[in-house]
Amino acid sequence: MFRCGFCRAVCPIFDLTKRPVTNARGKMILLKEMMEGKLPATEDVANAFLKCTTCMNCTTSCPSGADPQDAIKAIRKEMVTAGHDNLFKAMGM
Numbered sequence: 001m002f003r004c005g006f007c008r009a010v011c012p013i014f015d016l017t018k019r020p021v022t023n024a025r026g027k028m029i030l031l032k033e034m035m036e037g038k039l040p041a042t043e044d045v046a047n048a049f050l051k052c053t054t055c056m057n058c059t060t061s062c063p064s065g066a067d068p069q070d071a072i073k074a075i076r077k078e079m080v081t082a083g084h085d086n087l088f089k090a091m092g093m
Contacts (some may be wrong), residue, residue, distance in 0.1 A: 007058035007068070013051050022051045024058035024068035031075055041061035049075050 007024040008014050014023040021030065030048055033039035049072060058068045079085075 004024060004063065006044040006061055006063060010057035010061045012053055012055060012057070017051075021048050024052075024062075024066075024072075027052065027072055027075075028066075028068055031071055034075075041079060041082045041084070046082075049079060 001005060005023070005025050011023040014020075016022075020026040027049060030039065031043060032043065039045065052072050054069055056069055059066070062068070074079065
C-alpha cells in the first residue's frame, strides 16, 4: 500500500519542503495510522492534510491507479468534524 512514492516527483508542496508527510504517500501513511488507531487526529495531523494543493498530480501519475485526492478531501471533512475547523477557516476553506 502506497510504497512507490512516484507522487514525490510531481508534488509541488513536496518539491518546496522535501518533507515526506507533504506528498500523497506520506498523507496516506498518516491516514492508515489514524485508521489503525495508532495516531490521534491532532492539530498537527490536520495541518499535514492542509499541505496539499489538490492539483491532482499525484492521482494522474500514480502507476497503481490510487486516488489520493479523494482520501485527502474526505479526511479534511473528518478533521472539521473532529473540531479542527479553525485551521481550515484560517486558510479560507
